[in-house]
């Protein structure tokens with residue numbers, strides 16, 4: 001029986017490639033994108049459901065979660081893949097720095113709103129993180145909005161580190177309830193994800209000169225596909241971070257349980273999940 005695989009950021013790049021590969025493998029893919037035009041085109045190409053939400057507005061994430069819960073009695077895989085490097089520091093309508101919100105907070109909220117369904121389904125929750133979590137991050141839990149210090153690359157690295165901390169904490173809280181969290185680096189992929197950034201990062205991802213150094217969308221997508229098709233605990237280790245389908249090194253910050261718990265609590269408070277209606281941890285806290 002096909003499994004239901006929800007992929008955010010599936011209207012383009014790595015997510016779109018993974019959606020094609022998983023559809024080809026016989027799975028029921030749900031394509032989520034920001035642009036209604038691109039999302040509609042992907043959904044009709046595959047003949048699947050396409051849902052639109054701009055993660056720069058948390059109300060749209062809440063509406064997306066409600067639609068998914070209404071339409072899908074099982075969700076076997078949630079791939080939190082939407083994201084990218086942004087340019088100037090901007091604050092969303094929700095009051096959060098946009099790189100942090102789009103790459104981390106929106107996926108955090110979506111996952112939490114779907115958490116009971118994901119537990120019942122014994123789901124895999126996959127975060128598309130990045131090696132930028134090592135090379136660009138200057139993570140400061142007291143400055144998650146980059147108010148004191150901001151650069152596009154730094155904000156991106158920090159958000160991708162947040163993906164790793166979220167994976168660790170989700171694993172700690174929910175692995176015994178059936179949720180298998182995992183994160184991965186897709187590779188250095190020639191996509192549009194740095195299109196709105198500036199300087200050397202933008203140049204690296206858009207110049208014809210660097211094209212031979214970049215892998216295709218399909219290569220990046222194949223790493224998501226490998227995790228989505230794999231059996232947690234057999235093919236890959238829940239709670240871990242993968243690159244090229246192997247466990248990869250992370251920084252000390254990325255495996256700091258105190259930081260992971262603090263980020264969870266701060267994120268939950270930001271999206272209003274911290275009260276009685278908040279997520280129920282497996283163990284303490």
Ligand SMILES: NC(=O)c1ccc[n+]([C@@H]2O[C@H](COP(=O)([O-])OP(=O)(O)OC[C@H]3O[C@@H](n4cnc5c(N)ncnc54)[C@H](OP(=O)(O)O)[C@@H]3O)[C@@H](O)[C@H]2O)c1
Nearest residue numbers: 009011012013014033034035055082083130189191192193
């Ligand atoms: N490319 C790389 O080398 C690389 C390396 C490491 C990690 N990553 C990560 O891989 C993931 C996919 O990126 P990609 O390389 O495939 O880039 P991409 O081709 O630009 O695709 C990005 C996807 O994210 C969606 N997205 C962007 N902003 C959004 C928002 N505000 N709300 C909802 N969806 C939004 C886009 O939707 P629309 O197209 O509909 O706007 C698109 O589907 C990202 O998380 C990125 O950080 C990429």
